[in-house]
Amino acid sequence: MGRRSDHSREQLEALILEEGHRHMAESGFAKFSSREVAKRIGYSVGTLYNVFGSYDRLIVAINTRTFDLWAAFLEQRLASRPQDRIAALVEGYFRFASENTNIWMAIYDHRLPPGVPMPDDYARQRAGLTEVVVREVAAVLPPDAKDVAPRLARSLVATVHGHCTFALNGSFALLGETAPLEMATARVKESLRAAGAKL
Amino acid sequence: MGRRSDHSREQLEALILEEGHRHMAESGFAKFSSREVAKRIGYSVGTLYNVFGSYDRLIVAINTRTFDLWAAFLEQRLASRPQDRIAALVEGYFRFASENTNIWMAIYDHRLPPGVPMPDDYARQRAGLTEVVVREVAAVLPPDAKDVAPRLARSLVATVHGHCTFALNGSFALLGETAPLEMATARVKESLRAAGAKL
């Protein structure tokens, strides 16, 4: 069993987060358990509560970590100089989701109790993902339309998100759709062209 | 406690479904409990298992019922002769979701274990919702493009779904977006115009 001097509070927090993230990746949101995380790191459940305060806050921390990985994943794919950066973004969204189904779905499986707001640090961290998209959308819009980039980007993320969700949860398969990625990319490009982008 | 002669098997199934649906509407997926449903109808948990076989199948039944209500809701709104039927569909999607948040979200909160397919009756029933959209999309496309209606309709449902999800789970609010419905409608109309529809 873990003893006080084994880890500092920061180490403990990092340890829980890392093992929690791993457990979420392996088991998914429905089977995730804080007791199991505690068991794996050799501490008792109570210690997780000391560090994170509640189950909800632990999940929020784990899911925010996923946002970080996701944004880094997109940036890395963009850095490899794809010929079509917009298509690369849509593909990156899909690929991250399908290669990390459990942790990706956990983001949307979890809901804070009504009235409890997302802690500010976490909110800011999560916004990083959208900022990448805003930047790329702005880059492709004509100069006189750049001010619509933030709203349009958010909307296009929602568009891709809907397609990705249906692809991964089986809705598309049930309806006979076999090429969700192509569909999502087509919708995004239509909207960008409608806003004046040349693609 | 319920006794054998109180209800036939069909009545029992209907009773569980009705009370289960009500409980889901009141409590949401995370707090839903088959034991609670049993308590409310005055039977023991075992009886629910006799009738539905498993927790998963009960949830699938409840969620399929929601699809029925949802499709009926859309048809009813279309029947009131809106001047813009496409906008009415998008609005109907949003309105049903926000007026029935818990049962709507439960559809996407629940996942069958990997490898377990959706029973065929349920799959067919659920497809009814998409058929409404396919019909309306086809009606607005030019004759030579009608064959793309099924795929385009599925894709547009995904688009609207993404916007609706972000609206209800707070993602849009976090990013400063205040008019998700308008955004969704704009995206749908852009795609329909790109396919040759006159709107």
Add this chain to the structure above:
DNA sequence: AGATCAATTGAACGCTGTCGAATTATTTTA
């Protein structure tokens, strides 16, 4: 009326999140 049969229950199992009292280890004080 007695035997058969199926529906229903009730208790058990192992799991969960949550909480607070008891315990342990560290730090401070005398």
Add this chain to the structure above:
DNA sequence: TAAAATAATTCGACAGCGTTCAATTGATCT
């Protein structure tokens, strides 16, 4: 250095969950 104060950690309890199955109950048939 020994004792007291403080903080971290554990432990046990609680109420709830899904699931299973032997025992019981009510209805049906002979």
